[in-house]
Amino acid sequence: MTNYWLTRYKSLKYAMEGISGFFKNEVHAKLHLILAIITLFISICCGLTAVEWLFIMLAITLVIITEMINTCIERIMNYINKDYNTDIKIIKDLSAGAVLVAAAFACSVASVILLPKIWDFFVGF
Numbered sequence: 001m002t003n004y005w006l007t008r009y010k011s012l013k014y015a016m017e018g019i020s021g022f023f024k025n026e027v028h029a030k031l032h033l034i035l036a037i038i039t040l041f042i043s044i045c046c047g048l049t050a051v052e053w054l055f056i057m058l059a060i061t062l063v064i065i066t067e068m069i070n071t072c073i074e075r076i077m078n079y080i081n082k083d084y085n086t087d088i089k090i091i092k093d094l095s096a097g098a099v100l101v102a103a104a105f106a107c108s109v110a111s112v113i114l115l116p117k118i119w120d121f122f123v124g125f
């Protein structure tokens, strides 16, 4: 393997370690993963169109990415300063707010795409 491809392989390996560590060690990550799996299962059962799939995948990806960045920011802040600091409060709250915005988007997507199909399924019986 050339030096270039070895470096690329190592970068990919470290990124995968970051992702697996995130889902293993972070409580919120596990919750998001369980909700994502449930959403994907319901989506498969409902039979979505390509555009609907794109929105569902976008919503899941946004929540997971924002939670990963939020976790990074929390860790950096805890590393920098463990004592109470008003700037750290603003930074952590903003970062948590980003996850909330992504989660609200995910709920809207699920309500628009999945709820009518689930409703039709039960009313159809």
Ligand SMILES: Nc1ncnc2c1ncn2[C@@H]1O[C@H](COP(=O)(O)OP(=O)(O)OP(=O)(O)O)[C@@H](O)[C@H]1O
Binding pocket: 028, 074, 081, 082, 083, 084, 085, 086, 088, 089, 092, 093, 096
């Ligand atoms: N050093 C600090 N200075 C000021 N406020 C802080 C500080 N650390 C935490 N906070 C406040 O407490 C809240 C919770 O912080 P914390 O770091 O425990 O995150 P969390 O949302 O509980 O995430 P997790 O459960 O993953 O640790 C922050 O959003 C912030 O409002």
